Amino acid sequence: MExxxxxxxxxxxxxxxxxxxxxxxxxxxxxxxxxxxxxLELVQPVNYxxxxxxxxxxxxxxxGFGLNVCFLVTWKYFTSLRLFFFLQLxxxxxxxxxxxxxxxGLKSSFSFLFLVILFLYGRTLGQRVAxxxxxxxxxxxxxLAIIQYVYPRFWGLEIFSSGELIYYLFLHFxxxxxxxxxxxxxxxxxxxxxxxxxxxxxxxGHAESLKxxxxxxxxSGLLVLNEKGHISAINKKAQEFIGxxxxxxxxxxxxxxxxxxxxxxxxxNRDRTPRLREIxxxxxxxxxxxxxxxxDENLYLLIFRDITEFRRMEKRLQQMEKLVSx
Numbered sequence: 426m427e428x429x430x431x432x433x434x435x436x437x438x439x440x441x442x443x444x445x446x447x448x449x450x451x452x453x454x455x456x457x458x459x460x461x462x463x464x465l466e467l468v469q470p471v472n473y474x475x476x477x478x479x480x481x482x483x484x485x486x487x488x489g490f491g492l493n494v495c496f497l498v499t500w501k502y503f504t505s506l507r508l509f510f511f512l513q514l515x516x517x518x519x520x521x522x523x524x525x526x527x528x529x530g531l532k533s534s535f536s537f538l539f540l541v542i543l544f545l546y547g548r549t550l551g552q553r554v555a556x557x558x559x560x561x562x563x564x565x566x567x568x569l570a571i572i573q574y575v576y577p578r579f580w581g582l583e584i585f586s587s588g589e590l591i592y593y594l595f596l597h598f599x600x601x602x603x604x605x606x607x608x609x610x611x612x613x614x615x616x617x618x619x620x621x622x623x624x625x626x627x628x629x630g631h632a633e634s635l636k637x638x639x640x641x642x643x644x645s646g647l648l649v650l651n652e653k654g655h656i657s658a659i660n661k662k663a664q665e666f667i668g669x670x671x672x673x674x675x676x677x678x679x680x681x682x683x684x685x686x687x688x689x690x691x692x693x694n695r696d697r698t699p700r701l702r703e704i705x706x707x708x709x710x711x712x713x714x715x716x717x718x719x720x721d722e723n724l725y726l727l728i729f730r731d732i733t734e735f736r737r738m739e740k741r742l743q744q745m746e747k748l749v750s751x
Contacts (some may be wrong), residue, residue: 451536547605548608556605570594662730
């Protein structure tokens with residue numbers, strides 16, 4: 426049941442990631458046409474950045490397609506879904522800012538891409554993220570307006586009048602406000618799927634943390650093995666028995682390498698009826714041990730405790746009883 430839930434969540438996430446990457450590729454492909462004409466100078470680029478225009482446009486497309494492929498390939502390796510989407514948002518914000526800067530600043534024909542980003546991630550990550558992104562976009566336009574007012578020659582302009590500056594800033598800010606209104610109205614009472622998945626991720630994170638604490642509080646050693654005998658989980662008592670403090674050095678390794686005696690016992694008893702048994706080591710240690718299988722997960726639980734001192738005390742008591750009877 427739990428496995429099917431994980432499977433369905435991973436399928437949903439894969440669809441969302443692929444959808445975002447496809448949208449990004451389509452947008453990059455569409456804006457490639459006018460920029461290619463400007464790059465080849467088949468049309469006269471108006472208000473474009475003057476210095477190193479072709480090299481900067483080339484860098485934009487290399488970064489755009491490279492980041493898109495990188496996100497599509499590496500998304501499965503992210504442990505935090507929230508971090509992954511925020512990295513995508515940051516990269517899209519950077520690329521759009523770069524493009525707007527190159528193609529006219531406040532007068533750029535590609536400023537609408539900010540609205541696309543705002544709407545897409547606002548619908549995906551929620552109203553609060555949209556407000557923060559709006560603040561970032563507004564701050565970018567405000568800084569860009571100051572730069573263009575002071576250094577208009579970078580865009581081939583002799584002067585950028587204060588009237589034009591106010592006009593374009595007003596249009597951009599108005600568009601940002603309208604997009605936020607659309608996000609708010611379109612969302613209504615429904616909970617977005619990504620927000621549910623993010624909440625689910627946070628709950629799982631708390632559950633994993635609590636489970637780890639419970640494992641470490643146990644007085645017995647606990648090992649979780651897969652069907653090949655590789656360690657999937659281990660608690661502190663088991664680490665002390667094996668003689669390691671670094672979990673990363675133990676996970677995914679074979680139990681045969683770390684404790685051949687435990688591995689041999691597990692191999693002999695993993696298919697037997699679970700019951701408490703004893704195992705004696707060459708160094709004199711005695712363990713009370715139990716092997717339990719988890720069929721649905723193809724895992725085995727190895728629970729053990731050092732009972733050497735207990736057996737020694739038991740033996741002494743038996744000797745004392747014999748002396749008393751004599």
